[in-house]
Amino acid sequence: xLLFLCTAVSVRSEELTYKVRIHLKSSATGMGELYYDTGxxxxxxxxxxxxxxxxxTLEAIxxxxxxxxxxxxxxxxxxxxxxTFEIGEAEIYSPDGKILRKLAxxxxxxxxxxxxxxxxxxxxxxxxxxxxxxxxxxxxxxxxLRLPRRPRTGDVVLHWTLTLVALTLLxxxxxxxxxxxxxxxxxSWFDVLPLSGVDSIARKISDPHLIVxxxxxxxxxxxxxxxxxxxxxxxxxxxSSAFWxxxxxxxxPQTGVLLGEPKLFRMDEWSVFTPNIFxxxxxxxxxxxxxxxxxxxxxxxxWSSPVNHFSELPRFHLWAFHFLPVDFAFSVYWNLKGLILxxxxxxxxxxxTDSRPLLSGxxxxxxxxxxxxxxxxxxxxxxxxxxxxxxxxxxxxxILTRKRGLLWTAAIALIIAALNFALIFYPPFTIPVMWVMxxxxxxxxWERGK
Numbered sequence: 001x002l003l004f005l006c007t008a009v010s011v012r013s014e015e016l017t018y019k020v021r022i023h024l025k026s027s028a029t030g031m032g033e034l035y036y037d038t039g040x041x042x043x044x045x046x047x048x049x050x051x052x053x054x055x056x057t058l059e060a061i062x063x064x065x066x067x068x069x070x071x072x073x074x075x076x077x078x079x080x081x082x083x084t085f086e087i088g089e090a091e092i093y094s095p096d097g098k099i100l101r102k103l104a105x106x107x108x109x110x111x112x113x114x115x116x117x118x119x120x121x122x123x124x125x126x127x128x129x130x131x132x133x134x135x136x137x138x139x140x141x142x143x144x145l146r147l148p149r150r151p152r153t154g155d156v157v158l159h160w161t162l163t164l165v166a167l168t169l170l171x172x173x174x175x176x177x178x179x180x181x182x183x184x185x186x187x188s189w190f191d192v193l194p195l196s197g198v199d200s201i202a203r204k205i206s207d208p209h210l211i212v213x214x215x216x217x218x219x220x221x222x223x224x225x226x227x228x229x230x231x232x233x234x235x236x237x238x239x240s241s242a243f244w245x246x247x248x249x250x251x252x253p254q255t256g257v258l259l260g261e262p263k264l265f266r267m268d269e270w271s272v273f274t275p276n277i278f279x280x281x282x283x284x285x286x287x288x289x290x291x292x293x294x295x296x297x298x299x300x301x302x303w304s305s306p307v308n309h310f311s312e313l314p315r316f317h318l319w320a321f322h323f324l325p326v327d328f329a330f331s332v333y334w335n336l337k338g339l340i341l342x343x344x345x346x347x348x349x350x351x352x353t354d355s356r357p358l359l360s361g362x363x364x365x366x367x368x369x370x371x372x373x374x375x376x377x378x379x380x381x382x383x384x385x386x387x388x389x390x391x392x393x394x395x396x397x398x399i400l401t402r403k404r405g406l407l408w409t410a411a412i413a414l415i416i417a418a419l420n421f422a423l424i425f426y427p428p429f430t431i432p433v434m435w436v437m438x439x440x441x442x443x444x445x446w447e448r449g450k
Contacts, residue, residue, distance in 0.1 A: 018065040018095060018147050022076065023058040023088035030079040034063040037073035052079055058088045058123075067095070068149030074139035076108070082132045084117070087124045092145065096263055097243065101145055112136035207401050209448055211350045211393075217357035221343065228339040235327050237334035238377065240270040269378030273303065277333075280305045281326055302425040304380060314419040317383070341382035342368055344389030344417075351393055351444065380424045387424070388433040390417035392441050400448050 020034060032052040035042040048063040065071070071092075078085045090103040105124040110116055113132040117125040128135040202213040231237075240262035262270070279293045280286065280300065287308040294300045300307055306321035317336040320329040345367050349360035367373060373381060394417055397410035424430050 018067060018100075019093040020063045020065060020074065020090060021093060022061050022063070022090045024052065024061055024078065025055055025058045025086040026052050026079060026083055027054060027085070028079060028081050028083035029054045030081045030083075032061065032079055033077040035075040035077070036065055036069070036071055037075070038069045039072055042073070042075050058086065065092075065147060067147050069147050071141065071145045071147055073141060075111075076137040076139060078126075078135055078137060079128065080133060082128045082130050084125065084127045087126070087137070088122060090139070096261075100147075101141070103139060103141070107140045107142075109138045109140060110136075111138045205406065207397070207403060207406060209400055209402070210397060211347065212355040214355075214357065217350065217355070217360075220346065220357055220361045224339060224342050224346075228335045231335045232328075232332045235331040237331045239274055239330070239334065240266045240378075241274050243270050266378065273305075273378055274330075276300070276303060276305050277321070277330070278326070280307060281321060287322070304383070304424075311423060314416050315423065316416075337377070337382040337386075338368065340386035340390075341373070342386075344386035344393070347393045348389040348440075351396060352440070376429075379429075380426050381429050383420065384424050384426070384429040384433050387417045387421040388430075388437045391421055392437045392444070394418075395441060396444050396448070399445065 022034075024032070030052055031049055033047050033049045035047045038046065048065070050061055050063055052061060053059070078087075087105055087108050089105060090107070091099050092101045092103070094100055105119070105122060108124050110126050113128055113135040114126045114137065115129065117127055119125070126135075126137070198215045198218050202215060202218055206212045236258070242257050242262045276294050279291055280288070283291050283293060287306055289298050289300060289307050289309045291300050294303075294305065301309060301311055304315070304318065306312065306318045312318055317333055317340065320332040320336075323329075324332065342364050346360050346364040349363045350357065353359050353363075367385065373385070390413060394410045394414035397406055398414055401407055401410060421430065421434075
């Protein structure tokens with residue numbers, strides 16, 4: 001548990017930023033610079049630089065603005081070399097992707113070393129003649145705009161992590177104080193259910209030296225599997241890919257969203273990993289190991305993308321893309337990530353808590369819904385934690401169990417989990433998880449191997 005507490009505090013501690021998106025077409029390549037005025041005029045310390053490349057169409061260029069300021073004015077120095085520039089609309093975005101203000105092309109006012117060639121309702125065309133080195137466009141905001149300071153993600157994660165720690169300790173304290181009454185009533189409710197078949201399975205897969213299963217633990221695992229089947233059957237997932245409705249069609253990114261809203265800052269998911277998966281499906285040939293849209297060579301093998309390659313044999317969470325409709329397959333893939341994470345952490349906590357299913361289930365849910373896990377859910381963090389936990393549990397069974405059936409099951413599970421963990425090519429996740437699993441494993445083998 002300390003791993004996830006420490007990781008939650010240390011990752012993503014930077015403050016989210018606002019963005020000014022300007023649609024610009026340039027005849028030359030150079031460096032553009034956006035100055036923002038907070039009341040003291042335009043100064044060098046309050047500017048953002050961005051590369052502007054020559055293009056034949058309007059290109060969206062993003063400039064970051066800090067939070068916690070009162071924005072009174074903007075100034076664009078479109079390029080540091082002569083050229084012709086066509087400027088369309090601009091927008092100011094909040095960190096969660098909402099448009100705070102739209103700026104029409106009429107808001108851009110040529111001020112220095114620029115000649116106006118044409119202007120209409122949608123675009124402004126200006127020219128910086130030969131010899132120009134400091135063209136300036138002032139942007140009329142109309143009214144000042146406040147950009148509220150958002151809590152740093154690291155602070156939010158720390159706050160909620162400590163809150164969950166306090167709540168967990170409180171619940172454990174209450175249960176321990178009244179365990180002879182309330183806690184035992186909960187357990188006795190499970191005991192009176194007519195689940196003799198479940199009890200039989202629990203006895204067969206239990207090992208008194210490792211994990212002792214009962215009907216409570218099996219019902220928790222069964223509930224996790226049922227949630228997976230239900231969400232997959234309903235084609236539910238947590239992707240923010242609805243943002244493409246905004247970028248492609250200019251609509252609000254709400255198509256198909258049932259709960260919550262897509263987040264712009266989850267760009268790694270909706271603009272990288274999910275498009276890479278779809279590119280593998282729709283490219284010709286499909287599922288190629290050398291998809292140039294994803295990267296040169298065989299870089300597609302380094303990510304969780306479906307591919308016709310022997311390395312996908314153990315990666316069962318990608319198999320659905322090969323034989324199910326794409327929307328159904330994507331939902332199965334998304335929810336399998338969660339099932340792997342929950343199952344792995346639940347079994348590991350069962351091993352570490354002397355087979356306490358309710359406490360282990362609460363801990364697994366805590367890890368699942370923690371801020372760090374949800375932030376990186378679309379990346380490989382759920383698989384890294386889940387397969388790392390399963391590798392440790394399977395390794396413990398392989399070395400310590402005395403039941404032949406469990407020994408063979410553990411051997412197969414260890415091969416699959418270890419291969420999947422090894423195929424996650426993201427050291428910032430896998431290396432910390434690996435070291436924690438190694439240290440935890442040493443403790444388990446030292447205690448259980450006596």
